[in-house]
Amino acid sequence: MTRTIGNFVPERLEQALAARGFSAIELAARIGATSTTISRWRNCVQVPSGEMIDRLASELRVSPEWLTRPLQEQISIPYFRGSISQMKADRALLNARAGWLDEVSRQLEMYVDYPDLDIPVKNYKKLSEITDTDIEDAAEECRERWGLKNGPIADVLLLLENAGVIVAREETGTPRIEGLSAWSANGRPIVLLCADKGNAYRSRFDAAHELGHLVLHRYIEDPADAAAHKQIEQQAHRFAGAFLLPSRGFAAEVTSPVSLQGLLFLKRRWGVSVAAMIMRLVALGVIGDSDYLRLIKLRSAKWGNKREPNDDDRDPEQPRLLKRTVDLLSNEGIVTADALPSMLGLSARDVESLLGLPFGLLGLPKADVLELKLKTDLKHMSPDEQVVSGTYSEQTLSNVIDLGAARKS
Numbered sequence: 001m002t003r004t005i006g007n008f009v010p011e012r013l014e015q016a017l018a019a020r021g022f023s024a025i026e027l028a029a030r031i032g033a034t035s036t037t038i039s040r041w042r043n044c045v046q047v048p049s050g051e052m053i054d055r056l057a058s059e060l061r062v063s064p065e066w067l068t069r070p071l072q073e074q075i076s077i078p079y080f081r082g083s084i085s086q087m088k089a090d091r092a093l094l095n096a097r098a099g100w101l102d103e104v105s106r107q108l109e110m111y112v113d114y115p116d117l118d119i120p121v122k123n124y125k126k127l128s129e130i131t132d133t134d135i136e137d138a139a140e141e142c143r144e145r146w147g148l149k150n151g152p153i154a155d156v157l158l159l160l161e162n163a164g165v166i167v168a169r170e171e172t173g174t175p176r177i178e179g180l181s182a183w184s185a186n187g188r189p190i191v192l193l194c195a196d197k198g199n200a201y202r203s204r205f206d207a208a209h210e211l212g213h214l215v216l217h218r219y220i221e222d223p224a225d226a227a228a229h230k231q232i233e234q235q236a237h238r239f240a241g242a243f244l245l246p247s248r249g250f251a252a253e254v255t256s257p258v259s260l261q262g263l264l265f266l267k268r269r270w271g272v273s274v275a276a277m278i279m280r281l282v283a284l285g286v287i288g289d290s291d292y293l294r295l296i297k298l299r300s301a302k303w304g305n306k307r308e309p310n311d312d313d314r315d316p317e318q319p320r321l322l323k324r325t326v327d328l329l330s331n332e333g334i335v336t337a338d339a340l341p342s343m344l345g346l347s348a349r350d351v352e353s354l355l356g357l358p359f360g361l362l363g364l365p366k367a368d369v370l371e372l373k374l375k376t377d378l379k380h381m382s383p384d385e386q387v388v389s390g391t392y393s394e395q396t397l398s399n400v401i402d403l404g405a406a407r408k409s
Helices: 010-020 024-031 035-042 050-060 064-068 088-109 132-145 156-162 200-216 226-244 247-253 260-270 274-283 289-303 321-331 337-344 348-355
Strands: 079-081 166-170 179-183 189-194
Touching: 010 035, 010 050, 010 064, 010 088, 024 035, 024 050, 050 064, 088 166, 088 179, 088 189, 088 321, 088 337, 088 348, 132 200, 132 226, 156 166, 156 200, 166 321, 166 348, 179 200, 189 200, 200 226, 226 274, 247 260, 247 274, 260 274, 260 289, 274 289, 321 337, 321 348, 337 348
Parallel strands: 166 189
Antiparallel strands: 079 179, 179 189
């Protein structure tokens, strides 16, 4: 007798197909079924047998049980850091992975208290309501709210996580889309950054760009045409420039006449590309159209359009919050790291990628793991005392993401 799974959830199949970038035809070939059968499963006309559930799970790299879990309320329609003309499949892939990030983070949040949400969200309903002055003021409000002065920001991702944002940075195979942001159904923001290009300067700008979407565009509908998408991206770009390069601090350090060499010197200090600094100087009115064209043409002639000197002198910032959550739960004996794939229903590689864990950690044989004992004098210290923390230059935020004590059920 054929074993069937009555509580199969078709939406899980849809989500996994998107996350893996598989078409129905490709999946059918992988599991020895027809595309018509896949379509019937997706449309609730037919339920896959237990054997087919196992085959689906194997090819989609999820657990069979995961395909039977009710789908949680979905994230808001995301804003993508990239052109609206980018491939539909790429956008669907990132949307699905952002949904996984949301679900994973919410499962872990059942055991710990994440930082409180501390983002000054605006109530704009239309893009036309947002002026350049509004954008500058919103960026300045973020800096003041988070105790930043007028100097460079040492770590943008740490700022976002301390403000309650869930952040992941992973290689997605979609280098033409740099990232996305969305809102969870529980009211917590999600940012997924694509690490495929490995450029720390671009990644910092991408993170600030997504913060701009979260602050300015939460209540604005997804742009339906290219013109609206271009406008919403320009607004997020301006916010990122104002947030990373505040007018009172940055402009005072720019020498006149503006030169590529002078900006290259400032690049390392501010953690922003020369190209982005040129755009910021235009926005601030420091340079006009003629100087802008001169600098852009000279930059292209000397360096090309894809890379700049010193791009490799800084490592990309990495999220900490979810990794530290795993460390805390593991240290408290609540959830061990190697139990996470089974608990979350995803492959070890997906769990490592979404949670910022070292690649291969969850696949290591137990014999390869060294047992370490906590020093006696550390057992009596509080978690905060056990953290060696640093501070940002020119800002008051400490280099610690404060997680509430693990909640033991």
